[in-house]
Amino acid sequence: MIDVALVITSLAALLFVARMLRGPALADRVISVDGFVSTIVIGVTIASVRPGSGVVESTVLVVALGGFVGTAILARFIERRGS
């Protein structure tokens, strides 16, 4: 069940990466980075359940905080640079 969930999360991450590469505007890329980080947080949480994966729950906390800071910085970047 954990492996199934991990495969589904990986598919979701691939869809976000596809949108990130295709754009077309900078806004689309920033939005997909935001969603991609949320998907990574979900994936790390699932991996922390998997026995023998070596991932601890505290990792999730760090990734979630880093994701928020990243989104805030990217939003600032759009405001400064324009489309």
Added chain:
Amino acid sequence: MGEVLDVVGGIALIVGALFALLAGIGVHKFRDPFSRMHAAAKSPTLGLVLVTIGAALRIRTFSAIATLTLVAILQLLTSPVGTHLAARAVHLRVKVPQDGVDELERDEAA
């Protein structure tokens, strides 16, 4: 009891992952940045809450449950703020075609 919690936790993990997939499909299919933002912001948050519940049901130690609760609360607080920042930046800088009247622009002009 243990097996029941494991199965319920596993189902919560899979449903949470499906919400992430839903967000990916939405971001891939929708046609303008605001629609994509709608898909990318809401459903991963619900997915993460479900996944943390599932993980807590499967790990069942106090420190893990405390950390995962913290993660869920943190995501519920930061995800709307981050999306609001991104939406504001996009509205200021990118011309997005809209179906009706742009109410934010109208209100800011007034």
